[in-house]
Amino acid sequence: xxxxxxxRLDGIVVLSPKGNLTGGDETxxxxxxxxxxxxxxxxxxxxxxxxxxxxxxMALGVLIAAHASxxxxxxxxxxxxxxxxxxxxxxxxxxxxTFDVYETEEKAIAGCGAGRVGPPPA
Numbered sequence: 795x796x797x798x799x800x801x802r803l804d805g806i807v808v809l810s811p812k813g814n815l816t817g818g819d820e821t822x823x824x825x826x827x828x829x830x831x832x833x834x835x836x837x838x839x840x841x842x843x844x845x846x847x848x849x850x851x852m853a854l855g856v857l858i859a860a861h862a863s864x865x866x867x868x869x870x871x872x873x874x875x876x877x878x879x880x881x882x883x884x885x886x887x888x889x890x891x892t893f894d895v896y897e898t899e900e901k902a903i904a905g906c907g908a909g910r911v912g913p914p915p916a
Contacts, residue, residue: 798827805837806906808899812845815853824853828860837869838906842899844875854883861892870894874902 797820799810809828815821824841831839841857843849849857857873864871872894876884884890896902 796823798823800827803903805835806840806903807831807836807838808840808842808903810842810845814846815849815856817850817852821850821853821856825856825859828856828863831864831869832867834867839864839869839871840896840899840902840906841871841873842875842902843873843877843880844899847877847879849880849883854887854889857893858889870906872896872902872906874899 797812799812801808801810809824811820811824813820815824828839839860857871861871873884874896875898876895881890881895884893884895894902894905896905
């Protein structure tokens with residue numbers, strides 16, 4: 795069962811995981827989806843967490859590895875629609891200073907060239 799939706803828009807890929815990322819098959823699916831975006835035509839990847847309320851340290855590791863890989867290739871990775879628990883995890887781990895975080899998918903897509911870090915809406 796596919797739990798990651800993918801949308802492509804002029805060099806931007808939006809991945810939307812459905813359900814929590816608890817370190818099982820769903821986390822492997824996200825890792826595989828991110829590894830599949832080595833395409834030089836992809837300048838920015840947005841991960842939309844609108845349908846995800848919780849991630850484990852394994853999923854966080856997938857995001858960190860993807861960020862390092864994308865940055866090395868001159869690509870960007872942004873996160874959007876974070877649940878308060880996911881945002882708090884990023885703050886506690888200080889990864890809120892590493893990732894570009896947006897309130898909405900639209901803002902993340904628009905910001906793929908600019909970059910901004912900020913908390914989710916209250």
